[in-house]
Amino acid sequence: MNSNGLSTHLSMETLHGSLTDPAISSMNLLNELIDEYPVAISMAAGRPYEEFFDIRLIHDYLDAYCEHLRRDRKVDEAGVTRALFQYGTTKGIIADIIARNLAEDENIDAAPESVVVTVGAQEAMFLVLRTLRADERDVLLAPAPTYVGLTGAALLTDTPVWPVRSTENGIDPEDLVLQLKRADEQGKRVRACYVTPNFANPTGTSMDLPARHRLLDVAEANGILLLEDNAYGLFGAERLPTLKALDRSGTVVYIGSFAKTGMPGARVGYAVADQRVAGGGLFADQLSKLKGMLTVNTSPIAQAVIAGKLLLNDYSLTKANVRETAIYQRNLHLTLAELDRRLGGLAGVRWNTPTGGFFVTVTVPFVVDDELLAHAARDHGVLFTPMHHFYGGKDGFNQLRLSISLLTPELIQEGVSRLAALITARLG
Amino acid sequence: MNSNGLSTHLSMETLHGSLTDPAISSMNLLNELIDEYPVAISMAAGRPYEEFFDIRLIHDYLDAYCEHLRRDRKVDEAGVTRALFQYGTTKGIIADIIARNLAEDENIDAAPESVVVTVGAQEAMFLVLRTLRADERDVLLAPAPTYVGLTGAALLTDTPVWPVRSTENGIDPEDLVLQLKRADEQGKRVRACYVTPNFANPTGTSMDLPARHRLLDVAEANGILLLEDNAYGLFGAERLPTLKALDRSGTVVYIGSFAKTGMPGARVGYAVADQRVAGGGLFADQLSKLKGMLTVNTSPIAQAVIAGKLLLNDYSLTKANVRETAIYQRNLHLTLAELDRRLGGLAGVRWNTPTGGFFVTVTVPFVVDDELLAHAARDHGVLFTPMHHFYGGKDGFNQLRLSISLLTPELIQEGVSRLAALITARLG
Structure with a gap:
């Protein structure tokens, strides 16, 4: 389709600048990358917990x-x-x-x-x-x-x-x-x-x-x-x-x-x-x-x-979210405990300790870019979000974001274990 | 609320230009005007027919x-x-x-x-x-x-x-x-x-x-x-x-x-x-x-x-709109027939004859502005849309738009009758 002359008039150079901004194209690439590894444990998606969804509601x-x-x-x-x-x-x-x-x-x-x-x-x-x-x-x-x-x-x-x-x-x-x-x-x-x-x-x-x-x-x-x-x-x-x-x-x-x-x-x-x-x-x-x-x-x-x-x-x-809030709190505490168990005391590896919400920031002594994410997905079966995506690609290259909202305790334990394997291998 | 200094920083002059563009402010004024006369017959609203709405659907x-x-x-x-x-x-x-x-x-x-x-x-x-x-x-x-x-x-x-x-x-x-x-x-x-x-x-x-x-x-x-x-x-x-x-x-x-x-x-x-x-x-x-x-x-x-x-x-x-299409066609033909019956042959008054859709354009030999609309609503109990709103207030000052989609035959007959009374009074 559209093999004639007209199509050549539509090129990225003549469209609105936002479409080629590094912040947006990097998020797009990130999502594509994540979609490529559906079997990996995703600590990347900030979506709400699904267990209580019910179509009748x-x-x-x-x-x-x-x-x-x-x-x-x-x-x-x-x-x-x-x-x-x-x-x-x-x-x-x-x-x-x-x-x-x-x-x-x-x-x-x-x-x-x-x-x-x-x-x-x-x-x-x-x-x-x-x-x-x-x-x-x-x-x-x-x-x-x-x-x-x-x-x-x-x-x-x-x-x-x-x-x-x-x-x-x-x-x-x-x-x-x-x-x-x-x-x-x-x-x-x-x-x-x-x-x-x-x-x-x-x-x-x-x-x-x-x-x-x-x-x-x-x-x-x-x-x-x-x-x-x-x-x-x-x-x-x-x-x-x-x-x-x-x-x-x-x-x-x-x-x-x-x-x-x-x-x-x-x-x-x-x-x-x-x-x-x-x-x-x-x-x-x-x-x-x-x-x-x-x-x-x-x-x-x-x-x-x-x-x-x-x-x-x-x-x-x-009131409507009593069960969900309990699950997010449980997941957050479990994630922090597992990080401590698997990575505690490791030189240059640290994380913050939020008291609520969906996210934890992990800092490591090496570069966290989309290449590392692809390696993590492919070879370790775990997904996270490189923090540079939230800096418009200008900073944050030794941090990653973990999301805890969508996971079960078993998946959190396995996910942090896989992340720890990646990190210790990098430090090795 | 907000009686302190800060509020003065927000003024129309410092907000995006679209907010004071004549095209937008005129539509806003039009809607306010129409809301003021809820009992008038509205040949202004281009909304779909409501009789077949059913919450169970x-x-x-x-x-x-x-x-x-x-x-x-x-x-x-x-x-x-x-x-x-x-x-x-x-x-x-x-x-x-x-x-x-x-x-x-x-x-x-x-x-x-x-x-x-x-x-x-x-x-x-x-x-x-x-x-x-x-x-x-x-x-x-x-x-x-x-x-x-x-x-x-x-x-x-x-x-x-x-x-x-x-x-x-x-x-x-x-x-x-x-x-x-x-x-x-x-x-x-x-x-x-x-x-x-x-x-x-x-x-x-x-x-x-x-x-x-x-x-x-x-x-x-x-x-x-x-x-x-x-x-x-x-x-x-x-x-x-x-x-x-x-x-x-x-x-x-x-x-x-x-x-x-x-x-x-x-x-x-x-x-x-x-x-x-x-x-x-x-x-x-x-x-x-x-x-x-x-x-x-x-x-x-x-x-x-x-x-x-x-x-x-x-x-x-x-297929889903067989009944609605029949009603819009009936309303359109009735509106055109009523215009003919009430205004046919009147010097300088004419209208187009669409074969479908929701709208008819009426042209008259006098100015159609929001003041006339207010007069029509107040003194004749009928609403229409002055066409200048669709020209960004730059043209169309002797035309009006009639909408036929939301009305019953009785309301169309009465609405056109009222419109005719306004027009003949103006031509007086």
Whole structure:
């Protein structure tokens, strides 16, 4: 097909630059590589645990939302049907239910009109960056390493991302001060700083309470927004307040995800954007205008599935995920114990000790690149994620990310054992 | 909330330019205006007919897709559940079913790997424009007037849209030749021309077969893509081949929508992009890379709903929409007859006579702006869409669009009667 002249007009050189950016092409190569070794034990995929998935739940959740419309909101049958079948409002039909969930689980006081329901947290990130990126002066700050979805949204909006130092206590507020100063000196306008205070992807690290307060102070004093991503916050032994719960000045735009806590297949997330825009109402209304041009509205059916899960669990995802959280905690502790058992005391090999979430960072005294991953998959039957993918290929070449969310205890023991064999062979 | 200093940093002047573009703000004002008059008869909303909506169908469609996975694709129960609950592949999980539907209904031969399932046709348009817009030389051509969703996607990608003359026979291929020449002279690179050959929104016009062939020839000779939008093609007495069905040179990217033919609430659409990209495989693969950064993947639950509807109707939306098509045809003919009865022979008042779709264009010898619409809503109890909204507020000030899809015969008779009262009063 397409062997004639026209096809030659479509070449990578004439397409949008994001398509050949090293960050994106490297993730694509990574996924292809992982797909090549389906029998290897995957400590690479950050997907939620599957044992409690049950197809009947989808029907139950839909029914629960419809019943809520009938009983609590006095919607007639035609109205219930129309709510699910027809186009819905751009900002979404379950903002009130999400607001109750945020009050219940996170102590966040979100007005429903400040909530924009999106196609996953990914669309929310895109909308925020697209709204904020007005011209070539605008830059975004983000910890290095950072979530690849943030990198992707920035690429789609031609937004440069400047790295901020990240430690075992999360993003470093003092380095943020330095980066803000540097941006100012270079005539750049920092619109926001992206941050994941709870069990970040990829590192697994969290910020302590003083660091959260300090970060809010720095952002507020400098008039920049904080984009808080909280996809993993639920899955910890200890729960610290989110930045949004601490925010008293409209500094934080909260990016919510139901992918890990609700259901990945619904593809529902949201932004809480209660900032006032001079001449433009709520920031949420501006996000909504752009969403109308991007996806029109989030599928009401998908929204109903998530709302139904919330309704059947008293608006609490903490309650809905009691079993899952226990499994993630068990897996995390087991992974750390197995790392200690297999690799403890080995010179130059260390790992961090997150208290929740899906991820552990392992540091080794040799290069971790995609070639090593291919070798690990082929010769040791274990998969992980080289950390350089989260640095856009510019750093992190002696670290790897382990994911613990999808595995059984037996697979974790075997997976760490295989990883240890790889590492000791390299050191040998 | 947010009464402190920070909020002042967010002002419309420092946000992305699309947010204050006249095309978008005018559509927003229009929607607000329409919401203000809920009791008026709306000949403004282009939504599908609701009488056959039935909440049980959602369950039936989900079940049908799951059964298809079990029976036809031999997927085990864990696999079926995972397909709906878990993240899916970025290009979508129902590409093969869409390909069979295109063969069945449109005589289009689409390889499943050239299909990218999207969050409605709107995301497909965004992805195509984002992929094609590499630098400031790139422009898009589109008929004037044009669908507002196309204007929106262009604004989000900073893509200038150059108008091409449109007649009762759709976009004018000879004016396309002129515009291509003009673009070349100005150092611009035309990447594509957007076109809706069947019952276009907003005009209701269609292209005849010679015009389709001529358009394909012009595009192929000039090495530009045609973006074919076919949201309404099913709803006509006569069915002409789509551009994609006639395409032998990979000139056409086909944008598919299930909003009118499947279910708006699923928010599922797709692109067929079988072009080869030098150094990058299929064009569909490039769209998919960007989709991964925008919405990750289209909700598998929403995809399953659409797939189920196709499976229960032998892959044919023509078959699935027999009753709806009859109603749209009845409504269209009744609207035209009522216009004739109420306004026939009135000097300067005329309308076109589409043979399918949702829309009729009425031309009057006075200004049709939002002020007139407010007057019509308040004093005559009827709503329509001023055509200038589809020209980005730059033209069309003596035309209006009537939508016929959502009404009963009684409401059409009363609506046209009220419209006639407004028009005759104006001509007074």
